[in-house]
Amino acid sequence: MRANQNSKTLSADELKFEELLASGRKIEPRDWMPDDYRKTLIRQIGQHAHSEIIGMQPEGNWITRAPSLKRKAILMSKVQDEAGHGLYLYSAAETLEADRTDMLEKLNNGKMKYSSIFNYPTPCWADMGAIGWLVDGAAICNQVPLCRTSYGPYARAMVRICKEESFHQRQGYEIMLTLCRGSAEQKQMAQDALNRWWWPSIMMFGPRDDKSPNSELSLKWKIKLFSNDELRQKFVDIAVPQANILGLTVPDNDLSWNEETGHYTYGEPDWEEFFEVIQGNGPCNKERVSNRREAHENGQWVRDAAIAYAEKRAKISRPKTTQDPL
Amino acid sequence: MNTSPAPSKSDLFKYTLRQADNSMVLCQRLCQWAARGPDLEEDISLTNIGLDLIGQARSLYQYSASLCDQQVNEDDLAFMRDSHEWSNLLLVEQPNGDFADTIARQYLYDAWHLLFLEQLTESNDTTLAAIAAKSIKEVKYHNRHSSMWIKRLGDGTEVSHQRMQDAIAAVWPFTAEMFIPDELDQRMLEFGTGVDLKALKHTWDSQVSSLLVDATLSKPVAGEAIVGGRQGQHAEYLGDLLEEMQSLPRSMPNHQW
Amino acid sequence: MESKKDYPLWEVFIRSNRGIDHKHAGSLRAADAEMALQNARDLYTRRSEGVSIWVVPSNQIIASDPDDKEILFDPSKDKIYRHPTFYSLPDELEHM
Numbered sequence: 001m002r003a004n005q006n007s008k009t010l011s012a013d014e015l016k017f018e019e020l021l022a023s024g025r026k027i028e029p030r031d032w033m034p035d036d037y038r039k040t041l042i043r044q045i046g047q048h049a050h051s052e053i054i055g056m057q058p059e060g061n062w063i064t065r066a067p068s069l070k071r072k073a074i075l076m077s078k079v080q081d082e083a084g085h086g087l088y089l090y091s092a093a094e095t096l097e098a099d100r101t102d103m104l105e106k107l108n109n110g111k112m113k114y115s116s117i118f119n120y121p122t123p124c125w126a127d128m129g130a131i132g133w134l135v136d137g138a139a140i141c142n143q144v145p146l147c148r149t150s151y152g153p154y155a156r157a158m159v160r161i162c163k164e165e166s167f168h169q170r171q172g173y174e175i176m177l178t179l180c181r182g183s184a185e186q187k188q189m190a191q192d193a194l195n196r197w198w199w200p201s202i203m204m205f206g207p208r209d210d211k212s213p214n215s216e217l218s219l220k221w222k223i224k225l226f227s228n229d230e231l232r233q234k235f236v237d238i239a240v241p242q243a244n245i246l247g248l249t250v251p252d253n254d255l256s257w258n259e260e261t262g263h264y265t266y267g268e269p270d271w272e273e274f275f276e277v278i279q280g281n282g283p284c285n286k287e288r289v290s291n292r293r294e295a296h297e298n299g300q301w302v303r304d305a306a307i308a309y310a311e312k313r314a315k316i317s318r319p320k321t322t323q324d325p326l
Numbered sequence: 327m328n329t330s331p332a333p334s335k336s337d338l339f340k341y342t343l344r345q346a347d348n349s350m351v352l353c354q355r356l357c358q359w360a361a362r363g364p365d366l367e368e369d370i371s372l373t374n375i376g377l378d379l380i381g382q383a384r385s386l387y388q389y390s391a392s393l394c395d396q397q398v399n400e401d402d403l404a405f406m407r408d409s410h411e412w413s414n415l416l417l418v419e420q421p422n423g424d425f426a427d428t429i430a431r432q433y434l435y436d437a438w439h440l441l442f443l444e445q446l447t448e449s450n451d452t453t454l455a456a457i458a459a460k461s462i463k464e465v466k467y468h469n470r471h472s473s474m475w476i477k478r479l480g481d482g483t484e485v486s487h488q489r490m491q492d493a494i495a496a497v498w499p500f501t502a503e504m505f506i507p508d509e510l511d512q513r514m515l516e517f518g519t520g521v522d523l524k525a526l527k528h529t530w531d532s533q534v535s536s537l538l539v540d541a542t543l544s545k546p547v548a549g550e551a552i553v554g555g556r557q558g559q560h561a562e563y564l565g566d567l568l569e570e571m572q573s574l575p576r577s578m579p580n581h582q583w
Numbered sequence: 584m585e586s587k588k589d590y591p592l593w594e595v596f597i598r599s600n601r602g603i604d605h606k607h608a609g610s611l612r613a614a615d616a617e618m619a620l621q622n623a624r625d626l627y628t629r630r631s632e633g634v635s636i637w638v639v640p641s642n643q644i645i646a647s648d649p650d651d652k653e654i655l656f657d658p659s660k661d662k663i664y665r666h667p668t669f670y671s672l673p674d675e676l677e678h679m
Contacts, residue, residue, distance in 0.1 A: 030649045053366065060360035067574040067583040068401045069387070073380045076357065077629075080373040083366055084626055091610040094592060100612065101589035125574055125583070157609070164630070175583075182582050291361070299364025301489070302425050305482025306614035307588055312481065313615065365590070367611060367622040374625050474617060 021222055026152035029095040037221055040214065041151055042098045043112075044223060049089035050107045050114035052082045054288050058122040059131060067125060074171050075128065081168070085161045092153040108293040110280065117200050119282030126179055126186075126193035132172015134194075134201040134239065140169060141235045142205065150222035173242065180246045187247075194243065195251045201239075202266070203274045205232040236264045332450075333517045339393040340413070341514050342454065343403065344556055346386030347414035350404060351564070352435065353379035354571055355422055364425050371471060375432070378464035385457045405575040409558075409565040416555040417500040419564045423493065426479055426486070430493035433472035437533055438504045438526065440465045445521040454519070473537055480541025487542065494538070495546045502551030505530070510556075591640060593619040595627055598635035605637050613638075 010018065013032040020027055027033055056079050063079060066072035090100045106112035117135055122128070143165070146158040179190040206212055206228040218224040226234075243250050254267030276282065333341070356376035363369035387400035394403075417435055422428050443465055446458035479490040505527040507515065514520025538545050554560070575583070590612040596605035608627045613619035619638040627633065647655060663669050672679065 028649070030646060032649075053361075056361040056369075063357045063360050064354060064570050065574055067405070067581075069380060069384050069404055071583055072357070073377060073384070076360070076373055076377055076380065079360055080370055080377070080629070083361075083369045083373075084629060087366055087370075087611060087626055088609055094610060099589075160609075178582055183578075185578070186581060295362045295364075298362075299368075299425070301483070301485050302364035302368075302479070303590065303614070304588075305486030306478045306618065307590065308482045308486075309478040310615035310618075365612070367613065367618075367626060370629075371621065371625045374629070471621060474621065478614070478618075 021150055026155060027150050028152045036217070037223075038096055040218060040221070040223060041154065042093055042096050044218070045089050045093040045096075045154055045157075046098060046103045046106075047113055047115070049086045049093060049103070050112060051118065052086035052089065053107070054114045054118045054292060056082045056086075057288055057291060058118055058120070058284075059128060061122055062125065062128050065125075066128075071128075071175070078132070078168055078171065081164050085164070088157040088160055089154075092151075092157040095153045104296065108289065108296060110289060113278065115204060116274065116277040116282055117204050118288060119277050119284045120196065120200055121283050124189055124193060126176070126189035127197070129172050129175030129179060129190060130193035130197040132168055132170075133176055133242070134172075134197045135204070136165060136169040136172060137239060137242075138201045138204045138235050140165060141231050141238070145225040145231075148222075148225060154223075176246055176248075180248065190246065191248050194248050198251050199269050199273075202232060202236070203269050203271075205229070205235065207271070207274075233263055236266050240264050331517075333514055333519050335393050336395070337510060337513060338451065338519065339390055340510055341520060342386050342390045342393065344413040346383050346390055346403070347412050348418050348435075348439075349379040349383040349386065351412070351414045351567065352418040352432075353383060354567055355418070355420075355428075355431075358422055359428070372428075375468050375471065378461075378468065382457065382461045382464070385460075389453050389457070401575065405572045406579075409560050409568055411558060412560065412564060412568070413556045413558060414560075414564075415500070415503055416552060416560065417497060417504065419555070419560060419567065420497055420500060421563055423496075424489060425475075426489040426493035427496065429472055429475045429479065430490065430497050432468070433476050433537075434494075434497060434501050434534065435504075436465060436469040436472050437537075438501075438530055440469050441526045441529055442521050442523075445526070449520070450518040476537055476543070477541045480538070480543040490541070491543055494543060498546040499549055499552045502548070503553040503555060506551065506553060508556055590614045590618075591642070593623070593638045594641050594644060595619075595623045596637040596639070597623075597627055597633040599632055600634060605635065608632075610641060 014034070017027070017031070017033060017037075020031070027037075059075060059082075060079050063072065063075050066075050090103065093103065094100055103112060107114065117138075122131070140162070143158055143162050147155055147162055149155045149158065176190050176193075179186040206215075209215060209227045209229045212228050215224065215227060219227065240250055240255065252267045254265065256265050258265045277285070280286075353376045356372050356379070359369070359372045361369065363372055383404070384400055387403045390403055391398045391400055415435075417431060420427070420431050440462070443458045443462045447455050447462065449455045449458065476490065479486040481487070505523050507523045511520055511523055515522050535545055575581070591614075592610050593613055594610050595608045597608045598605045608623075611619065611622050611626055613622050616638060620636060623636050623638050624633075628636070659665075
């Protein structure tokens with residue numbers, strides 16, 4: 001019989017769970033799972049969903065002002081995808097018996113968090129380029145391994161999301177490329193955007209491994225498959241050559257290529273700022289959450305009406321189901 | 327009497343531009359809902375409708391640009407014209423208001439738009455007919471979506487009923503314009519290129535009336551029609567909408583984006 | 584509170600193409616069936632992923648208990664003669 005670190009005997013349920021994890025098979029909603037596994041997943045999937053929903057705002061802000069019809073249509077579909085991705089993720093979280101209404105309420109009253117990257121403002125069109133290129137680029141580094149995460153519904157949601165997001169980064173890079181090949185003023189816009197988004201993107205991977213309290217357990221449970229620092233390194237290695245192609249300068253004086261390791265060495269981000277933003281003191285925290293809350297509250301009468309209508313119809317007749325063969 | 331077998335290029339340009347402007351302005355209004363919808367699913371639906379409309383606007387602007395005497399492209403037409411040069415219907419520029427206002431505007435337009443496109447597929451201008459045929463599938467869905475909400479808000483709660491009723495009343499005076507042809511409409515109709523606006527009225531009336539009955543809403547009494555959109559006489563709303571939409575390309579003209 | 588109610592949950596199944604079964608795509612919330620269908624179309628077929636959609640109220644799905652897995656599914660494991668590879672036939676017999 002196997003034993004865990006506390007040399008406590010594992011129950012049959014625990015044993016089955018551990019075996020499933022070890023064999024690389026997925027945990028599915030009706031399987032037994034440790035409470036902390038469930039809680040960690042709800043927290044992570046919920047935060048991820050909230051990030052998609054809050055993430056609509058910094059770009060939604062430019063939909064009405066996109067400088068060409070093509071860019072407007074692209075941005076509309078990107079922001080729409082983000083709403084969709086939020087919904088796929090809420091749907092995955094709901095299989096863990098987390099209620100979407102409840103999660104949204106916790107987002108609205110600050111009890112649940114979302115990625116701090118969305119607390120930075122988007123004053124300039126070039127920010128749409130930088131977000132797509134860097135923020136979505138960093139998100140992809142995070143998300144691709146999550147397609148193999150141990151919880152089935154989360155993994156399946158991630159597969160769908162990754163498939164749909166592949167255009168998000170490309171459209172962002174294309175915006176940057178167009179600006180960099182345009183006038184000097186446009187190129188400066190692109191450089192400014194890179195300056196503002198580089199460090200927040202680096203910090204998207206979370207604290208350094210030695211300062212990341214939840215990481216170890218998540219790795220053990222195969223909720224996470226790579227550590228924060230591994231993913232961050234991967235991102236830097238990909239993004240720096242992309243900046244070079246644009247002819248832009250990455251705002252990191254310590255950045256250099258390390259022949260020995262085959263990786264870029266990069267500087268230390270301002271972690272104090274990171275924790276400030278997480279604590280809710282970022283430039284746009286209050287605005288983002290209050291916009292979300294306002295939309296939710298303004299929509300209450302609409303949702304009430306739809307429910308009232310459905311209840312009235314249900315009383316008049318049973319809901320119509322398909323009588324013909326499916 | 328006009329004896330030429332086809333409309334003049336400049337007439338066709340103006341006529342196409344009108345339809346493009348309708349789709350564009352309504353799309354821009356729906357864009358203002360981004361991340362503000364009454365529920366997350368509805369956010370996605372409103373954007374879907376917006377995406378259909380911008381697609382229609384682009385096809386129509388591209389066609390207009392090809393008919394224009396000056397060297398212009400779709401973006402010049404959308405971003406470089408002032409409010410008095412826009413020829414959209416007044417209905418579509420009405421502000422979003424609350425969700426009931428948006429749905430009232432959307433439904434009354436969708437119902438008309440669908441009938442308009444059905445006729446336009448018969449146009450002897452093959453490009454317009456083809457654009458209409460493609461758009462019709464999209465607008466059928468728009469119409470189904472807005473009808474669904476008219477019923478739910480109308481026959482939902484007391485609050486929603488009142489809001490829906492007020493919203494219908496508020497935009498009603500702008501609907502008359504959809505059925506009043508001007509000289510250009512008349513000429514386009516005579517050539518077999520344009521739509522007979524007067525002929526749409528009867529069907530629209532009966533469809534709208536029957537949906538309003540279903541939704542337990544009453545039909546406003548026809549008051550005085552407010553017109554002028556097609557002639558470029560717009561409320562300040564449109565100026566504000568365009569100022570936001572056009573600000574960047576106008577502040578940096580002749581740039582690629 | 585009465586006014587804080589959210590829509591019920593629906594499961595969505597999409598047929599991606601003719602000749603293929605409907606496959607579970609995920610869930611969504613909607614007040615009634617008509618809304619659920621429209622939302623499913625907008626949420627799960629934004630890239631023309633479907634030719635047909637089913638929506639089912641989530642609470643109407645009856646699922647087997649994973650603890651019953653052994654009772655339900657293990658008995659069929661030893662009936663290997665139900666699989667074509669059980670039979671060894673001469674190589675000359677090409678298509679069977």
